[in-house]
Amino acid sequence: MRKLNYIALCSIGLEKILSNELKRLNYKIENANNGMVEFSGKVYDYYKLNLKLRTAERIFIKIAEFNAESFDDLYDGIMNLDLSYYFPKNGKIIVDKVRTSKSILYNQSVIQSIIKKAIIEKLKKEYKINIYNEETGIYKLRVYVKNNIVTLTLDTTGEGLHRRGYRKLVSEAPLRETIAAAMVLKAGWKRKYVLIDPFCGSGTIPIEAAMYGINMDPGIYRRFSFETWSNFDEKKFVEYKKESLEIIKYGELKLFGFDKNFKMIEIARKNAEIFKLNKFIRFEKRNMESIKLDYSEGYIITNPPYGERLKDKAHAEKIYEQMRYLRKTFPYFNYSIITSHENFEAFFGKKANKKKKIINGKQILYIYEYKS
Ligand SMILES: C[S@@+](CC[C@H](N)C(=O)[O-])C[C@H]1O[C@@H](n2cnc3c(N)ncnc32)[C@H](O)[C@@H]1O
Incomplete structure (x- = not known):
C-alpha cells in the first residue's frame, strides 16, 4: 500500500510533546524542529491524525520535495509530479502560503502563481482535458522554499486544529x-x-x-478540509468517529x-x-x-x-x-x-x-x- 509523508505543524517549542503524541500512535518521527514534525504513514491516516492529536495545529501531506534555483526549475519540478493522485479533475486549488528562506527564489507571489499555473497545466495533461474547472473540494497548498529545496504540501485540516469547536466565548487573553x-x-x-x-x-x-x-x-465535533475532497470516504470517517466515541472512559x-x-x-x-x-x-x-x-x-x-x-x-x-x-x-x-x-x-x-x-x-x- 502506498505510504504518505506527513508534516504536523505546531507552535515552535511543542515539537517534542507532539512527537510523543505521535509515538504513542505508533509513528516513527523522521524529523522535528521549527514547529514541524515529519513522519510517514498510511494513505488515510490523516483522518485519525486530525481527530486525535491534541498539540498539532495542522496536518499536511508532503506531496513532493525538489530542487529549484530558477522559475523554470520550479515549473518543471511541478510538471514532473504525479498530481492526479492528489487532485481531482475539478478541485479548487489554492496555493495558500509560500515561505522562503536562504534560497535564490524568494518572491512569494511569483512562486505562488507559477506553482498554481504548473499544477493546473499538469492536471489538464494527466486528465486529458482542455479546461480545468475549479468547482468543488478545497485543496489548500502550502509551499516552503528553503536552501533552494521546494517542499509542496497539502493541508488536510482547514481551520487550525486549536479550533475544537467548544470555545464559543473567550476571555480577554485566551490561551490557545x-x-x-x-x-x-x-x-x-x-x-x-x-x-x-x-x-x-x-x-x-x-x-x-x-x-x-x-x-x-479533540477533533470529533468539528469539520476538516479533507471532508470536501472527492476521494473522501465518509463511511470510513464515520466509523473512526464512532470508535472515538467508544474509547471515551467516563468516570470521576x-x-x-x-x-x-x-x-x-x-x-x-x-x-x-x-x-x-x-x-x-x-x-x-x-x-x-x-x-x-x-x-x-x-x-x-x-x-x-x-x-x-x-x-x-x-x-x-x-x-x-x-x-x-x-x-x-x-x-x-x-x-x-x-x-x-x-x-x-x-x-x-x-x-x-x-x-x-x-x-x-x-x-x-x-x-x-x-x-x-
Ligand atoms: C490570561 S487570563 C486566563 C485565560 C485562560 N487561560 C483562557 O484560556 O481563557 C487570566 C485570568 O485571571 C483572572 N484573574 C486575575 N487576577 C486574579 C486573581 N487574583 N484571582 C483569580 N483570578 C484572577 C482574570 O479574570 C483572567 O480571566
Missing part, C-alpha cells in the same frame, strides 16, 4: 487550546490527580484536561477552575457544556488567594494575567508575588505556569525546574515547570 493541551501533557497530569487552574478565564486548561482525562479525541475527574471574575466563570461553564464536559469540572468564582481544597498533592496548571496583553505588567507582577500563597497552601503540588513574562520566577520567589519557550506566531510564551 493546543498550547493548553500541551501544558497538561507536558506536566504529566493523569486522571487520578487533582488539577487546579486558579486563573481559568474561559476554561481552556480544565476543558483540555477533561478531554484528555476521559480520552475524548478532579478538575477545578477558579477565576475572580464571575463573568469568566459563566463563560467557562458555557464552553464546557458544549462538549458535555461540565460534569467533570467544578468552575467557581474565587480569588486565587482564597482557594482552599483538601488535597495534599496534585497539579496547578495555569495561565495567570500577563502585562503586555492585559496592558498592566506591574499588576501582573504583583499577582505573581501573590501566587506565593499557592505555594504555601499547596506545597507538594506540581506547578506549570504559562506567561509571556521572562522573569516570572523572581516574583514567584522560586526557580523553576524547567523553563520552556513557546513561539506562537508573533507571541512568545514561557512555561515554567516546578516539580514537587
Whole structure:
C-alpha cells in the first residue's frame, strides 16, 4: 500500500510533546524542529491524525520535495509530479502560503502563481482535458522554499486544529487550546490527580484536561478540509468517529477552575457544556488567594494575567508575588505556569525546574515547570 509523508505543524517549542503524541500512535518521527514534525504513514491516516492529536495545529501531506534555483526549475519540478493522485479533475486549488528562506527564489507571489499555473497545466495533461474547472473540494497548498529545496504540501485540516469547536466565548487573553493541551501533557497530569487552574478565564486548561482525562479525541465535533475532497470516504470517517466515541472512559475527574471574575466563570461553564464536559469540572468564582481544597498533592496548571496583553505588567507582577500563597497552601503540588513574562520566577520567589519557550506566531510564551 502506498505510504504518505506527513508534516504536523505546531507552535515552535511543542515539537517534542507532539512527537510523543505521535509515538504513542505508533509513528516513527523522521524529523522535528521549527514547529514541524515529519513522519510517514498510511494513505488515510490523516483522518485519525486530525481527530486525535491534541498539540498539532495542522496536518499536511508532503506531496513532493525538489530542487529549484530558477522559475523554470520550479515549473518543471511541478510538471514532473504525479498530481492526479492528489487532485481531482475539478478541485479548487489554492496555493495558500509560500515561505522562503536562504534560497535564490524568494518572491512569494511569483512562486505562488507559477506553482498554481504548473499544477493546473499538469492536471489538464494527466486528465486529458482542455479546461480545468475549479468547482468543488478545497485543496489548500502550502509551499516552503528553503536552501533552494521546494517542499509542496497539502493541508488536510482547514481551520487550525486549536479550533475544537467548544470555545464559543473567550476571555480577554485566551490561551490557545493546543498550547493548553500541551501544558497538561507536558506536566504529566493523569486522571487520578487533582488539577487546579486558579486563573481559568474561559476554561481552556480544565476543558483540555477533561478531554484528555476521559480520552475524548479533540477533533470529533468539528469539520476538516479533507471532508470536501472527492476521494473522501465518509463511511470510513464515520466509523473512526464512532470508535472515538467508544474509547471515551467516563468516570470521576478532579478538575477545578477558579477565576475572580464571575463573568469568566459563566463563560467557562458555557464552553464546557458544549462538549458535555461540565460534569467533570467544578468552575467557581474565587480569588486565587482564597482557594482552599483538601488535597495534599496534585497539579496547578495555569495561565495567570500577563502585562503586555492585559496592558498592566506591574499588576501582573504583583499577582505573581501573590501566587506565593499557592505555594504555601499547596506545597507538594506540581506547578506549570504559562506567561509571556521572562522573569516570572523572581516574583514567584522560586526557580523553576524547567523553563520552556513557546513561539506562537508573533507571541512568545514561557512555561515554567516546578516539580514537587
Ligand atoms: C490570561 S487570563 C486566563 C485565560 C485562560 N487561560 C483562557 O484560556 O481563557 C487570566 C485570568 O485571571 C483572572 N484573574 C486575575 N487576577 C486574579 C486573581 N487574583 N484571582 C483569580 N483570578 C484572577 C482574570 O479574570 C483572567 O480571566
